[in-house]
Amino acid sequence: MADGAVNFVLDKLTTLLLQKASLLGDAYGEFEEIKLELESMRSFLKDAERRKERSESVQAWVRQVREVANQVEDTVDEFMHYKDTQRDKKGLKEFVISLPKNIAARQKISSKLQKIKATVHEVSERSKRYAFDGNIDEGRSNNASIDWWWQHQGELSNFIEEDEIVGMEENRRNLLKWLTEDDPRRTIISIVGMGGLGKTTLVTKVYSDHTIKKHFDCSAWISVPQSYGVEELRESMIGVEELLRSMIKEFFKAEQVMVPNNLRSMNYRQLGEMVIDYLHQKRYVIVLDDVWSIDLWSRIRGVFPDNNCSSRIIFTTRNVNVAISVGPGGHVHRLEPLRETDAWTLFCKKTFWNDPGHSCPKALEKSARLFVEKCEGLPLAIVAIGGLMCSRNKTVVEWKKVYDSLNWQLSNNPMLERVKGIFMLSFNDLPFYLKHCFLYCCVFRDGYPIKRKKLVRLWVAEGFIIERKGMAMEEVAEDYLTELIFRSMIQVTETNDAGRVKTCTVHDVMGKLAVTISEKEKFCVSYDGPEATLEGKIQRLSLYNRGVNIRLGRTLSHDLRSFFVFQTDVCCSFSLSAVSSNFKFLRVLDLQEVLTETIPGALVNLFNLRYLNLRETKVKELPKSIERLKNLQTLDVRNSNVKRLPTGISKLPKLRHLLLCPDNFRNSESSYFLCGMQVPAGIWNIKSLQTLSCVEAEEELIQKVGNLTDLKRLDVTKLRTVDGPMLCNSIQRMTSLLRLGVMARTDEELQLEALLVPPSFLQKLTLVGKLSRLPHWLGSLANLTHLYLGSSRLEEDILLSIHALPLAFLGLKQAYEGRLLHFKAGWFPKLNKLNLIELIRLDTVIIEEGALPRIREMYIIRCQQLKLLPQGIEHLTSLQKWHLE
Template identity: 30%
Template structure:
């Protein structure tokens, strides 16, 4: 698959730079290099490896092509450790300086070793005795030379210092293959299904699971992956850490991993029963399972499948967790999962495949099922009794024309994600269906797409919404837009919008609200609510929902961290209103018209803002200025055209040719990035002007593209 993709890529690119990371042996490199054409066009391939023979082979034994990474210097090692432990490069208490130097000496300048030990120290008392205990645990043998096995002993030390409730959760990463991007919320639901998350009185199980995830990141046991709106939503596991995990799993019989028939045969002959099994690419595509492994599978409680054929599900009579990713269906166009109706202990089902999925006609026998997550597959049909699953708490079925009239029976639902609800179907009572949503009073998250609604359905939805007092996240639009689902409001008139606004104002637990659909708010109640959403952390109006002015009630959202807002016009007073929000970290502000007077952002405004996007159809540069002390934490600045800009940038957009530069950029002390993307014939001139303006900036921010 790698070679096929690379060959196609190289065909379509005149020149390319490709990085092949962490090649372990020469046969692997010999296979990979066949994908690269032997032409002379200035392209480059960079290979990283820990094996000198692989490096020599990749450079055709040309020593000049090998760059050996040197360990960190003593100074940089100290800075890395102090920054992780104390949040500063210099603040080491005097009583710890000597023992810190001894610990760093044993790490030999290896970043992974330093970060791992520093994360361990960060969770210990800052006493000399505590630090000496960690130093002594590293052993005297590390003082001479840090071998691979000794590096593993450092990682093992961090594992041994994990609290008991985190150890099993950490080992559970052994269910995933190497270099996998692991989604946080999906992982947490697996932990819950496995019984690995403590049921703390008064705390939501998923919130507790997320706290476990964050603690493992803070301890550097796992690495942050994707960051979405200032929150880590996925992670990766370093390959050396994964080696440690798999060795511990093998010692404790916690997880069994199989890659081929020999592995399966080994598991069959194992004196221990296989409880959790992860299978990746068994014998390649189109493989079948030998009858001898039936006994091996009969005791499995959790089964995860990557890129290979699915054995008969009837073998897994005690299965609780089933996860199927990129199933290798060969010539089949449908993944047959009808047998899951016989897995009476199943708690968790996740399927993401490219083919169609056939579920059984009925699921009522799955009385323990908590998660039914099929986000990207094409379902042929929905089980007729899905609403009778009394324990189901998470449902994600992105299928057209689905909603059961019995949905109100699903009292345990906490998260509901449905691609599209087309209530024009004759076989359902649309109003009854929508009114059933109001019975789901345990709902925390609602993401749903709708089509074909009339006034009766609008009113029913607003009435149901007002009953969902525990709702924390509501995303809605007229259809499926990327990976976020939203319920839509396109076509709603003022009476319907007023009713919707009245219902939204009753959702006092709401933390995230997303509105999407072609709507211009002029004279409805949504723009003039009275102190709504006391706990709101995220408001996503985005480009498609336009307010006439900045709603006054937004000035009272003291918990608001993320704001995406489009307005017809934003006055200086309204911008200052947003600037007083104490928790705002990311702001996207679109405005159709710029006032004539210049807006100067004064001292103390936007105290914690890191990213700002300011888009307009007029010259923002001439409109905006910064005083000393404004936006003291701003990192990223992007100046863009009318296209929807990059989420991670601060964006000031303009479509006029002349375009002035905002005054006071030198006052944005922490500015790191200025990104320019303008629909102007003189982009190079504008970029040069910004570089000149920022040449004396103490932080030397980069300017692109």
């Protein structure tokens, strides 16, 4: 974690020194010296992170590095705020009045820089006293022990108890089939899933099956330990050579032949040739267990001859990218958690092993099911916790005590060490920037569905995202999320109609271990207790408001970067009076659904605030001097009582997301955009703006909104017919637009024919209002996945113009006044969800065989002339949900 803090600070310092050199003045040398010291420390950090668990002195040094890196980052932020404030002051009179204050501020920052520079130098010197650079290999086992571990890991796996093979029979049959099927090609089979799902257990039982032993001429099981192999695979051929030596030893051992004496001295080429010669005319099966690196297959694939003998190679991995990196022609099998009944059976087998029927006592069933629910179908966790509980007294009180202390048990109880170790391997393999992003999920409660868009904006606000040329920060953050999902660190809980991640969560057991790491590192702390005063160097705080009095001490407020309040008691309100200028380094303030009504004026003193969420609060008014929040990136006041925005909104130079109206498109299309809000003049000058949702269409806004060429989402309400051509002219300039919503005023017509070249990347389109005909450009939207038409009252055949679009969602509400909807064969090849609502004259729906091949959900609501079921409904074999009202 400390290496992450240092890397982020170095990135910020480099940007500062390159881009802001003219502003730094005398401070340039100070920042340069700090940067050089941090760079020298970074070289020791990687090894120190690996060794800190075994050394209290190293652990203390890593903590000091992290703290000093955070201090440097705060000082950089404060210095840039001071410089920006100076630059904004205009006029001699204002400058003279503020001169004493400016001198004092500059002296304070200069003094702080000197202290931090001394602290950085002292921490750097301390690393030399620990002699990190003199004993880099201390954290590794010697080569002999590694050889033993690799060579015997497959043998050790054979001692898995049969009790642990529950709910895997179908997976076992599939794997046996792929191994023995009549295909002469060399085939790679990848078994993918998060740590603890039973990948190794499954492969072990199939690998040791007598059918497999007879089917293949030779076999080898090679485990790839993360703590040694992965790093070398990335940096040199050492790890690959060790893999090959282990494989050769397996082959020779099976034939009871002595291993060559010179095996240790052979290089990669010699070892590879020996493997090729051995396998040349054999049908072989090789298991590569727990593969971490994508590079592995590219480096060793040449030693496995494709000899048309039906040879097989099995990968087990936690990373989807590793599984698919082997190329086409193989099998990628994603292992899923156990079903509820199988999870219960496994838990009872492990917990009540001495009962002949493995049955749970009636008095303990409720408690036992809570444990099973916590494990979320993860066999490793079920087996470990079952083993823990079998030694406990069979009383409800004792079981509740263990359940309530499960966080502590997972981190400290030796019986659960295997669970902790498996998950720590996954965490340790993350690059520094993904470690921060993963631990950030700890700010949310257990099982809380984390929304993708919100998480992405939070990561950007926190500064976790490393810029990539040609990509928006949010796009890079989306890549981070995808990587965490592919690494099985984050689970997808809901997707939208196009299959894109909508909400996600962290597996309960992994989440508890993440919370332990997070609290130990002071990265994030959750508080859900009685009245107290919170102190200490905590960077992120999640507070569960139960109406008790929580005081935030000064030491806490100084270091706090993010503050989340979760409303758990609907009868109590929350006061923001604690949020004052003491929180000057606060970046994130999230009060969603909290019953607070006022925002204190001191909020504008939070110069570093980048994310302000007041969604679904009772707040009525924003501070008039909100323009002082120069770093604000996201302002969310959806479903709040805010009716008007202060004029200062248009003076926020870094604003990226302005979210104003109810986000209820999914549940109530008819009210979409009804609560649009006027925005102050000049909003079109904020070049960084990406989301503008949803705003009332005023003439000047419609005319100038095209200046926002980087805008990704625009929702406009109350559009007049005469303003349609002007809006079209602005939309043509917004080439990055992904989502567009336009709603006409009551009894006015949408006039959008003037849009000659629509945004080519547009994915979601909502049009609410009377249309004389569908816009001519609609059929050319090659990336459109969501289309909603409301109150269009069209008489023309809508489907004829849009049937070839790659739509995943189509919603028609009061949009069509014809009598027939005819879905022809081949139409809407990707549609997942279809909503037909209040089509008042519709009396016939025909679905030909081959139409809507992927449809999963269909809603037919208040189409009162429709007396018969759709003809051809039997052809929709993929339909899962059909709602008639």
